[in-house]
Amino acid sequence: MKQISFFLLFTACLLFAGCEPNQTVTITGKVTGGNDQKLLIVPPIEGYTANYFSEEITPDAEGNFSFTFTAQEASTASVILYGKGSKMFIVEPGETYHCDIDSSDGFILNIQGKNEEGNRLFTEKKYHDAYYDPLRKALVSRENPLAAEEIIIRVNEQKETELAAFRTMQQEGKTSAAFQRVVERELRGYYAYLSCDILQSYISLFSRENEEAARPYKEVLFLTMEANPPTDSELSKSSSWYRYTYMVYGMTMQEEFSREELMEIYNQGLGITHQMEWASLFFTGKTKEYFQAYLLCREGSQSQFNKELIPLFEQFQQNYPQSAFTPYIKPQIDPIVDFYEKVKNPFSPGMKLVENMDHIASLKEAVAPYKGKKIYIDVWATWCGPCKEQFKHNGPLKELLKEKGVEMLYISIDRPEDKTKWENMIKYYGLEGNHILGSETLINDLRVIYNQNGMLAIPWYILFNEKGEMVELHAKQPSQLEELKTFL
Numbered sequence: 001m002k003q004i005s006f007f008l009l010f011t012a013c014l015l016f017a018g019c020e021p022n023q024t025v026t027i028t029g030k031v032t033g034g035n036d037q038k039l040l041i042v043p044p045i046e047g048y049t050a051n052y053f054s055e056e057i058t059p060d061a062e063g064n065f066s067f068t069f070t071a072q073e074a075s076t077a078s079v080i081l082y083g084k085g086s087k088m089f090i091v092e093p094g095e096t097y098h099c100d101i102d103s104s105d106g107f108i109l110n111i112q113g114k115n116e117e118g119n120r121l122f123t124e125k126k127y128h129d130a131y132y133d134p135l136r137k138a139l140v141s142r143e144n145p146l147a148a149e150e151i152i153i154r155v156n157e158q159k160e161t162e163l164a165a166f167r168t169m170q171q172e173g174k175t176s177a178a179f180q181r182v183v184e185r186e187l188r189g190y191y192a193y194l195s196c197d198i199l200q201s202y203i204s205l206f207s208r209e210n211e212e213a214a215r216p217y218k219e220v221l222f223l224t225m226e227a228n229p230p231t232d233s234e235l236s237k238s239s240s241w242y243r244y245t246y247m248v249y250g251m252t253m254q255e256e257f258s259r260e261e262l263m264e265i266y267n268q269g270l271g272i273t274h275q276m277e278w279a280s281l282f283f284t285g286k287t288k289e290y291f292q293a294y295l296l297c298r299e300g301s302q303s304q305f306n307k308e309l310i311p312l313f314e315q316f317q318q319n320y321p322q323s324a325f326t327p328y329i330k331p332q333i334d335p336i337v338d339f340y341e342k343v344k345n346p347f348s349p350g351m352k353l354v355e356n357m358d359h360i361a362s363l364k365e366a367v368a369p370y371k372g373k374k375i376y377i378d379v380w381a382t383w384c385g386p387c388k389e390q391f392k393h394n395g396p397l398k399e400l401l402k403e404k405g406v407e408m409l410y411i412s413i414d415r416p417e418d419k420t421k422w423e424n425m426i427k428y429y430g431l432e433g434n435h436i437l438g439s440e441t442l443i444n445d446l447r448v449i450y451n452q453n454g455m456l457a458i459p460w461y462i463l464f465n466e467k468g469e470m471v472e473l474h475a476k477q478p479s480q481l482e483e484l485k486t487f488l
Contacts, residue, residue, distance in 0.1 A: 025071045026096040027079075031063040033104025038082030041067050044075035044091075045324050047237045048290045052297035053328045054080060074178035076186065076239050081107050088127065088239060089119045090182045118166060118175035118183070125162065127186050127239070130194045140201045148220035151198050159191040189238025192228035196221055196247050221251065236287045242294045249278055269308050272299055276312055292316055293325035300332025303385050305339040305428070343424040350432030353423075361441040363449060363462075366411065370434075371468045374406040374488065376475065379446060379460040381413050382421045387459040391429040393478035398432060400481060404488040408433030413443050413458065449473070463487055 027041060040054040059065040071093045079099055080086040084107035091097060097113035111119045130136060135158055139151055146154070163184070170180045199221040206214035228235060230245040238244075253262060265274050272295065279291045296316060300309055313333045317326060347353070360366050367375050380387035401408055410433055414422050422437055438446070447454045450473075463472035476484035 023070055023072055023093045024068050025077070025091045025093060026066065026068045027077070027091075027099060028066045028096065029064070029079075029099035029101060031059050031065070031081075031101045031103060033102050037084065037103055039065065039101075040080040040082065041069075042078035042080065042086075043067075043069035044071055044077060045328075046286060047073055047075050048286075049076045049078065049088075049237075049239050050242060050294055050297075051078065051080065051086065052294060052301065053325065054078075074176075074182050075237070076182060078239075079109060087123050089123050090115060090179050092176065092178055115175045115179040118169050118179055121165065121169070122183065122186075127190045130190065130197050130240070130243075133194060136194060136198055136201075139198050142205055145202060145205075148199060148202070148217045151202075152195055152220060152224065155191055155195045155198070159187055163187055185234055185238050186240070188228065189235055189240040189244060192224060192235075193240040193244035193247070195224050196244065199224070200247065200251075218251075225251070231282060231287070233285075233287060236290065242291065245291065249275060252278075269306075272296075272306065272308050272312060276315075289320050289323060289325065293323065293329060296329045297325070297332055300329065300336065303335075303388050304383065305336050305424070307336065307340060309333055309336055310340075339424070339428050343427045345427060347423075347427060348430070348432065351426055352434050354434055354436045357436045358439050360436060360439060362445040363442070364468075366409065366436055366442065367464050367468055370407045370409070370464075372466055374404065374466055375409055375464040376401060376406050376488075377409045377411060377462040377464070378478075379411050379413065379456075379458050379462070381458060382418060382425050383414075384458050388429070390459050390478045391431065393481065394430065394432075396481055397478040397484075400485065400488070406488055409436070410434065411436045411438050411442070411446070413438050413446070413456070 025043070031037070031039060039057045039059060040051075041057055042049055042051055042054045045053050055067065055069075057065045057067055071091060074090060074092045076088050077091045078086050078088045079101065081101060081103055084103055087107065087109040089097070089109075089111055092114055095114045097111055097119075100110040100112075102108040102110075109123060111123065113119075126132075135155065139146055139154060166175070166180060166183045169175045170177065175183075199217045202217040203214045203221070206217070225248055228244075230236065230241065230248050235241060236245075257265075265271055275295055276292055279288050279295070283291055293316070296309060296313055299306060300313075310333065313329060316323070316329070320326070354360070354366075354369075367377075378387075378390075398408075400406075410426075410431055412422050412435070414437060416437070419437060425431075426435060436442070443456075444454075446460075447456045450456045450460065459477065461472075461475040461477055462470060463475040465471045472487055475487060478484070
């Protein structure tokens with residue numbers, strides 16, 4: 001009776017969906033060599049993977065971590081160690097993978113789990129970084145240019161050699177058919193992108209001097225695109241697909257519009273809108289959704305507060321109300337909405353724009369009004385991401401400078417035409433202190449002071465004493481507050 005009951009229960013379970021195959025993947029692991037680094041995992045989102053769609057993981061005190069996500073099919077996933085790089089591997093539904101991460105000397109990843117040997121080989125190849133591929137460096141040369149057809153031959157030779165190694169593993173039973181399918185897709189996408197990237201490099205080299213010399217490279221590039229159409233739904237799940245497709249977009253636009261026409265589109269603040277509309281013309285279904293989600297996430301992450309993105313995201317949500325990508329896009333767009341709310345307000349009393357700043361020609365002139373006080377200078381720009389990261393520490397910095405009687409002077413190296421953006425960012429980040437939008441002569445003086453060769457890296461912090469003498473050419477950053485205290 002028990003056997004019959006169990007059989008009936010088991011049969012009902014299969015028939016009525018209680019026993020669907022396990023569609024979760026678990027990644028466990030341990031970070032050694034210092035587990036204070038930021039750790040991210042990039043799971044596949046409905047089969048699509050991109051670093052913008054990542055989850056931050058906090059290891060425990062011993063460096064152990066675990067993360068589980070849903071996967072309907074074999075896909076790529078990545079582990080990112082912030083500041084050290086990323087490693088991509090292949091996962092299958094229902095499997096658990098253990099990742100030992102050694103961060104003491106770079107980023108070493110050892111993966112244990114299904115398709116272990118295949119994943120080791122796949123991870124070593126770095127199929128997400130075409131720009132640094134040794135083959136690209138070997139084939140791109142102004143002095144010894146290769147014919148376009150020869151480039152394709154050389155790229156395909158490398159692709160086929162690598163595919164052969166993976167196919168041998170599958171034949172020997174070391175990897176699954178699902179794993180091999182992802183490998184084939186990844187290599188096809190990667191090498192299509194690499195081929196076009198190399199050809200594009202030659203087009204750029206020759207177009208400046210001889211448009212006719214660039215023509216063969218352009219013709220082969222378009223043939224490569226025809227052989228690997230971005231509209232291919234299988235190819236679209238390659239991790240290289242977006243970069244490849246963005247290159248296709250760029251080449252298409254160059255053929256259809258003049259440089260002046262394209263500049264006009266961007267000057268009108270419609271560059272992203274144009275790309276979204278282009279995607280709507282060429283793609284359908286999930287492929288279109290993924291392209292647009294990636295574009296919104298990428299542009300939103302630039303910290304440029306592009307107002308154009310607000311209505312585009314609203315439209316995306318209307319088109320895809322249940323999109324799995326929305327939770328990743330929203331945190332990029334919310335600060336932009338917040339930005340435009342805050343900049344409606346006037347400057348606070350603590351935000352002081354220096355009078356006649358256009359006539360300040362040197363750093364010496366800039367600090368002259370503050371003689372008798374110590375001055376902490378922040379050289380920054382509205383386009384500088386690391387500068388904005390340091391602004392997060394401005395609360396404690398403000399208290400410290402007030403306690404020590406130190407004046408705060410911000411010098412922006414933005415262009416004069418970006419004055420409104422500069423003023424808006426002062427308001428948004430609450431930058432209380434004295435502000436100068438540097439003139440060309442002041443910026444040139446800063447370049448000479450920073451480096452005799454005219455190089456200038458920001459954010460850059462300088463400390464002057466009460467006598468108007470520079471005492472620290474490279475002072476500690478706001479994030480290094482305890483160390484900064486010793487110099488004030």
